[in-house]
Amino acid sequence: MKSKLFFLFFFVLGLSLFAQVKDYEIGVSPFDKNLRQGGLYDYSDPSSVNMRVAVWGFMRYPGRYIVPVNTTVADLLSYAGGPSDDANLEDIRLYRVLEDSTQIMMKIDYNDLLWENKLKRVKKNVPNLRGGDILLVPGAPRLYFKDWFSITLSVVSTLISLSILVLNILRK
Secondary structure (H helix, E strand, O other), rough: OOOHHHHHHHHHHHHHHHOOOOOOOOOOOOOOOOOOEEEEEOOOOOOOOOEEEEEOOOOOOOEEEEEOOOOOOOHHHHHHHEEEOOEOOOOOEEEEEEEEEEEEEEEHHHHHHHOHHHHHHOOOOOOOOOOEEEEOOOOOOOOOOHHHHHHHHHHHOOOOHHHHEEEHHHOO
């Protein structure tokens, strides 16, 4: 009996020594890797005029950015770390406030940004960035096979445990 307890103790100790340790950001849920808090990122060029823009949504590093005036939408997306796996890249939205205080929204397809050189025959709908623009990348969380498998396995194991408990209670 003592040897079994001794073995169990060292087995648990060995597991704890070789367990993988992950660093999580402060304020971010450890269970949602896609949830990021915004910040202020400065990619300004001291020798040119700079502007403030914002990138929100399903990006790696959403937040406010200080970038040079000639920055394109594709550059801004790359500054923000690129879209996450859950992003809907065919429905990127650019919000802009005009001089007369009216607000407009422009939809951008990411394929227009990727294949810009090959789309010279087709009219592109990629506007230039201006100061104060807000770029929104929409999306929805997606579940992959490993996620569905994990959920199914946890539900099945819970049902098996409950059925074993009920059978043990009914036997007595």
